[in-house]
Amino acid sequence: xxxxxxxxxxxxxxxxxxxxxxxxxxxxxxxxxxxxxxxxxxxxxxxxxxxxxxxxxxxxxxxxxxxxxxxxxxxxxxxxxxxxxxxxxxxxxxxxxxxxxxxxxxxxxxxxxxxxxxxxxxxxxxxxxxxxxxxxxxxxxxxxxxxxxxxxxxxxxxxxxxxxxxxxxxxxxxxxxxxxxxxxxxxxxxxxxxxxxxxxxxxxxxxxxxxxxxxxxxxxxxxxxxxxxxxxxxxxxxxxxxxxxxxxxxxxxxxxxxxxxxxxxxxxxxxxxxxxxxxxxxxxxxxxxxxxxx
Numbered sequence: 001x002x003x004x005x006x007x008x009x010x011x012x013x014x015x016x017x018x019x020x021x022x023x024x025x026x027x028x029x030x031x032x033x034x035x036x037x038x039x040x041x042x043x044x045x046x047x048x049x050x051x052x053x054x055x056x057x058x059x060x061x062x063x064x065x066x067x068x069x070x071x072x073x074x075x076x077x078x079x080x081x082x083x084x085x086x087x088x089x090x091x092x093x094x095x096x097x098x099x100x101x102x103x104x105x106x107x108x109x110x111x112x113x114x115x116x117x118x119x120x121x122x123x124x125x126x127x128x129x130x131x132x133x134x135x136x137x138x139x140x141x142x143x144x145x146x147x148x149x150x151x152x153x154x155x156x157x158x159x160x161x162x163x164x165x166x167x168x169x170x171x172x173x174x175x176x177x178x179x180x181x182x183x184x185x186x187x188x189x190x191x192x193x194x195x196x197x198x199x200x201x202x203x204x205x206x207x208x209x210x211x212x213x214x215x216x217x218x219x220x221x222x223x224x225x226x227x228x229x230x231x232x233x234x235x236x237x238x239x240x241x242x243x244x245x246x247x248x249x250x251x252x253x254x255x256x257x258x259x260x261x262x263x264x265x266x267x268x269x270x271x272x273x274x275x276x277x278x279x280x281x282x283x284x285x286x287x288x289x290x291x292x293x294x
Contacts, residue, residue, distance in 0.1 A: 036097040038136070038143050041090035041120065049086065050116040051153045059157055067168060070161060074229060076271060077162035085152040089115060089122055089136075094143035096133075106135035106142050113150050124150045163223035165264060165273050166243065170251060172219060174244035180255065180284060181239060190286050191244065204288040211286060218283045219243075224273035230265045238265070241284070255284070 049061040049068070060072040061083055068078040103109045107126030115122040125135040125142075133144040166172070174191035177183040189200040190211070197211040238254040245251065254265035256272065262280025264273045275283065 035093040035095060036141075036143060038092045038094060038138055038145070039090050039120075041117070043084065043087050043090060045090075046087065046117045046120075048116075048118050049083065050114075051086070052114040052116065053154075054110070054112070059160070065169075070157070073157060074161070074270075076227075076269060077167060079160050079162045082152070082155060082160045086115070086149075087117065088152075089145075089149045090117065090120075092136075092143070092145050092149065094145055096144040098142040100137055100140045100142050103137060103142075106137070108135060108137045108142065111137075113153060115153060158227060161227050161271070163225075163227055163273065165224065165253070165266060166219070166251065170243075170249070171246040172215065172243060173246045175286070176242040176244065176250075177284065177286075179240050182285070186290070188288070190288060199286075199288045199290075201288065201290055204290045206286070206288045211288075214282065214286050218279060222275070222279050222283075224264075224275050225261070226274045228272050228274070230267065230270050230272040232265065232267045 047063040051059040057073060059070070061068050061078055062071050063069070068080055068083040070076045070078045098106075100108075103123075103125075108123045111123040111125055113124040115124075120138075123137040125137065127134050127147065128144055131144065132147065134147045134150055136143050136145045136149070172192065174189065176189050178187035178189060180188075186201045190206065191198050191200075192215075197206045197208055199206050232254070238256055240252060240254050243251040243253070252267060254267065255262070256265050257263040258280065259277060261277055262275040262283065264275065265271070266273065
């Protein structure tokens with residue numbers, strides 16, 4: 001009986017020792033592929049960006065007061081996330097790095113795309129047939145990168161324009177809707193004074209929370225579906241309205257079309273903004289709660 005107990009104890013100690021050995025022994029280091037950072041540049045280091053394709057005029061941007069603006073082929077506010085996606089090439093990393101002494105081998109002697117960030121140049125060549133990644137040259141090396149970098153740079157120019165009708169620095173203080181058909185009779189103005197909405201119509205009863213939600217949803221959070229260049233025809237008179245700004249400024253908009261979508265022209269920026277009909281209707285009809293005359 002004692003002998004059998006001693007045998008079992010010995011087996012238990014042996015098992016415990018094996019478990020302890022397996023748990024405490026040094027684990028082999030898992031070595032993954034080396035990641036090569038394409039540059040040590042930072043996204044905020046630049047103020048100029050140029051996208052150049054063969055046989056096409058370059059698309060250029062410039063940063064002004066902290067915001068990117070399109071300078072060619074149009075002058076317009078740029079969609080900031082679109083520009084950031086292009087600039088993100090500076091933070092890219094690759095598991096493949098090759099000497100840059102044979103650019104022809106990678107199609108980089110005649111690149112499909114050039115990105116110029118201030119004085120820094122990135123060249124985009126052919127695609128690797130196995131991984132479908134693209135060869136990109138920077139300084140004296142060539143890397144294999146995901147093709148999304150060149151795809152972002154190849155976005156249609158109009159899609160790179162900011163689709164919000166107001167600049168980030170233009171803060172709304174009110175609206176003059178008095179020249180729109182539905183408000184001509186009462187010459188409607190709505191103004192935000194000391195954090196409270198006021199309407200020019202004597203019998204209007206604007207509810208503050210509703211007005212704040214209207215402003216946030218329609219004018220701040222809802223960009224246009226698309227934009228296009230606008231050359232005002234001064235022989236044509238459109239219904240219009242003005243957005244009042246903090247500090248006393250105003251932004252004029254022409255209502256070019258209301259259905260099947262709202263088209264708002266902004267003459268000072270030379271753009272037409274396309275809005276879906278539901279958002280478009282709400283933009284021009286604040287919830288001021290004017291009782292209907294019986």
